[in-house]
Amino acid sequence: MRALRLHNIANAPVIDNVDVPVLSPREVLVRVRAAGICGSDHHIIAGHNPLPEYPRTLGHEIAGEVTALGPGAEGVQVGDRVAVNFLVSCGTCDYCCTGRTSLCLRREGLGVALDGGLAEYARVPSTNVIRIPDNVPYSHAAIATDAFATPLHAIRRSGVRPGDACLVIGAGGLGLSAVQLLAAMGAGAIVVLDVDRAALSAASRNGATEARTVEELKDLDKSSLPAHHAFDFVGSPETVAIAIENTRRGGRVNVVGLSDKPIALARGDALVREEKVIAGSYSFDNAEIREVLDLMSQGRIHPDAVIGDRIDLNEAIDVLDPAGNRPRSVGRTVVQLDHTTQLNTHIPA
Ligand SMILES: [Zn+2]
Ligand SMILES: [Zn+2]
Numbered sequence: 001m002r003a004l005r006l007h008n009i010a011n012a013p014v015i016d017n018v019d020v021p022v023l024s025p026r027e028v029l030v031r032v033r034a035a036g037i038c039g040s041d042h043h044i045i046a047g048h049n050p051l052p053e054y055p056r057t058l059g060h061e062i063a064g065e066v067t068a069l070g071p072g073a074e075g076v077q078v079g080d081r082v083a084v085n086f087l088v089s090c091g092t093c094d095y096c097c098t099g100r101t102s103l104c105l106r107r108e109g110l111g112v113a114l115d116g117g118l119a120e121y122a123r124v125p126s127t128n129v130i131r132i133p134d135n136v137p138y139s140h141a142a143i144a145t146d147a148f149a150t151p152l153h154a155i156r157r158s159g160v161r162p163g164d165a166c167l168v169i170g171a172g173g174l175g176l177s178a179v180q181l182l183a184a185m186g187a188g189a190i191v192v193l194d195v196d197r198a199a200l201s202a203a204s205r206n207g208a209t210e211a212r213t214v215e216e217l218k219d220l221d222k223s224s225l226p227a228h229h230a231f232d233f234v235g236s237p238e239t240v241a242i243a244i245e246n247t248r249r250g251g252r253v254n255v256v257g258l259s260d261k262p263i264a265l266a267r268g269d270a271l272v273r274e275e276k277v278i279a280g281s282y283s284f285d286n287a288e289i290r291e292v293l294d295l296m297s298q299g300r301i302h303p304d305a306v307i308g309d310r311i312d313l314n315e316a317i318d319v320l321d322p323a324g325n326r327p328r329s330v331g332r333t334v335v336q337l338d339h340t341t342q343l344n345t346h347i348p349a
Contacts, residue, residue, distance in 0.1 A: 001341035003119035005055040009047035012321035021123035023070030033138035035117040036061030037333040060086035062117030063141035073126035082129035083141040086110040102283035133297035139334045140303040144292040149284035151178035154254045158229045162186035170233035171199035173332035176206045180301045183207030189224035202330045235259040252277040309333040
């Protein structure tokens with residue numbers, strides 16, 4: 001089968017012909033129909049997040065149909081249409097036992113430490129698949145995982161209530177999804193910051209009440225900022241500082257974007273007197289993917305407005321090539337897979 005694999009950092013991934021994965025106990029084989037490309041894929045290729053082993057099949061936003069079950073795989077059937085939670089958790093540590101699987105002490109990511117879904121087939125634990133409602137297409141189900149479920153997790157942890165003012169920094173795939181979710185939940189002002197005009201226009205189309213560059217922030221009226229909640233999908237020292245500065249007393253800053261740079265917080269006494277909470281937020285769990293899929297099924301969020309580009313596996317090489325000159329599209333890029341590899345009988349049935 002064809003798989004998009006990263007052989008070494010700072011180089012474009014390549015399409016290799018590899019064997020269809022052989023299933024271990026409690027795993028299922030997914031014929032991948034759609035897989036999103038995430039900002040963290042670019043980070044992995046740049047070497048900000050070195051992998052334990054190369055080559056590695058990329059792709060951690062996965063949807064497709066179940067084509068085979070490994071021994072002991074339960075709760076899922078051949079033919080099921082599924083979205084995949086990329087984060088494989090152990091099921092036995094303190095965090096898994098208290099329902100916070102995304103904090104699992106032994107977590108590993110499909111498309112990160114394990115082979116992912118930018119391939120014709122992917123093997124995944126049966127506990128990581130979530131059935132897709134009939135009216136949700138694969139391209140939407142793929143981005144129901146990371147692109148929508150990651151901001152949903154941050155929004156839930158922050159405790160956003162109807163009418164709350166929110167600041168969203170970074171209008172990429174996650175930021176645009178966050179805007180849609182906040183609008184669907186009845187947030188008040190939704191102020192979006194980005195450096196890119198096209199991204200800001202996309203934010204307005206997705207429900208932002210204000211879409212601005214940092215320089216334009218000072219012109220905002222007092223009813224929009226400071227925010228009750230800030231969501232920083234960039235996570236750089238500069239953007240975290242902007243988030244803290246523009247969050248009101250008692251508010252919460254949620255840092256979602258990954259950066260390997262140290263973050264300087266506000267003056268200590270100001271932080272104390274204003275009781276601001278500065279929190280990290282990472283990933284999501286199966287229930288949050290299910291909640292996103294239900295919102296999609298009910299038409300309360302609009303994935304097509306987040307998808308900037310639909311491409312095939314060959315084009316994904318250009319998109320992920322660090323030396324490439326293909327312009328980055330606004331929003332999520334979704335790879336739609338076609339299948340030239342037929343399953344052989346040696347695959348466990
Ligand atoms: Zn991601
Ligand atoms: Zn665990």
